[in-house]
Amino acid sequence: MADIYTKEEAEKLVAYYHPLLVGKIIDNSIKAIIFDVIASDAGNGKFTVSAVGRRGGDLFPHSIAKVAVFHQMILPVDILKCRDQ
Numbered sequence: 001m002a003d004i005y006t007k008e009e010a011e012k013l014v015a016y017y018h019p020l021l022v023g024k025i026i027d028n029s030i031k032a033i034i035f036d037v038i039a040s041d042a043g044n045g046k047f048t049v050s051a052v053g054r055r056g057g058d059l060f061p062h063s064i065a066k067v068a069v070f071h072q073m074i075l076p077v078d079i080l081k082c083r084d085q
């Protein structure tokens with residue numbers, strides 16, 4: 001199951017990760033190039049955040065937390081903790 005965020009949290013994560021991830025590969029197995037980081041409405045005021053890679057005509061959305069781990073970046077939960085202080 002994907003991590004769930006409020007709209008405000010999702011917007012913060014998109015703003016943080018988008019400039020860092022666009023142009024990088026999404027993971028070693030797919031090798032799709034990330035072209036966007038998006039927040040998607042999961043209903044009831046909750047959102048998911050995904051990095052979206054493209055290879056050819058195919059799109060590969062991955063959880064932002066998984067992509068952050070792959071690229072050895074600060075995790076979403078830690079970004080949100082820092083921004084709340």
